[in-house]
Amino acid sequence: MRYDAGAVSGQKTFDVAVIGAGVFGAWTAWHLAKRGQRVALIDAYGPANSRASSGGETRIIRMGYGADELYTRWSQKSLAQWKEFFAATQQPLFLETGVLWMGGNEDERLRQTGETLKLGLTALDAASLSQRAAS
Ligand SMILES: Cc1cc2nc3c(=O)[nH]c(=O)nc-3n(C[C@H](O)[C@H](O)[C@H](O)COP(=O)(O)OP(=O)(O)OC[C@H]3O[C@@H](n4cnc5c(N)ncnc54)[C@H](O)[C@@H]3O)c2cc1C
Numbered sequence: 001m002r003y004d005a006g007a008v009s010g011q012k013t014f015d016v017a018v019i020g021a022g023v024f025g026a027w028t029a030w031h032l033a034k035r036g037q038r039v040a041l042i043d044a045y046g047p048a049n050s051r052a053s054s055g056g057e058t059r060i061i062r063m064g065y066g067a068d069e070l071y072t073r074w075s076q077k078s079l080a081q082w083k084e085f086f087a088a089t090q091q092p093l094f095l096e097t098g099v100l101w102m103g104g105n106e107d108e109r110l111r112q113t114g115e116t117l118k119l120g121l122t123a124l125d126a127a128s129l130s131q132r133a134a135s
Helices: 005-009 023-034 069-089 108-117 126-134
Strands: 016-019 039-042
Touching (some): 016 023, 023 039, 069 108
Parallel strands (some): 016 039
């Protein structure tokens, strides 16, 4: 598919072309633009299209990656930036709810996620869950 970015923006030349306007492409393009780069963000199906895995109204900011601490730290760091971005748009784009994650006692990945996250995690057993649901 031939796409003329200049036809949309009026610009003829760009410093960087980012192909794919899913969350990673859009985020990369936005950060490059903030640094003064002239960026063409190109997507075969347009921005926020339903084929993008990051498109949709039900995506979560995920921090649970077991022992893969790097992803958790990146996600924690990006959440602060997302919140700044959401505030700047003045749109209700983000609803902070927390998450109930269920797993068995032998779930090693869940145990590792808990260790990586350290803060903000409450472990509940079946009895205390039932108690909460009843109250
Ligand atoms: C159904 C689903 C749900 C998910 N939910 C979550 C979630 O809630 N939270 C989470 O952290 N992770 C989630 N993930 C994982 C998440 O999708 C990825 O981590 C991340 O969104 C990928 O972003 P991306 O920008 O690389 O890709 P995408 O969001 O898929 O964007 C790729 C873009 O590239 C475009 N494109 C593709 N080929 C071309 C081409 N040849 N030329 C031009 N454009 C092209 C597409 O049209 C699309 O817009 C989910 C994955 C799936 C499949």
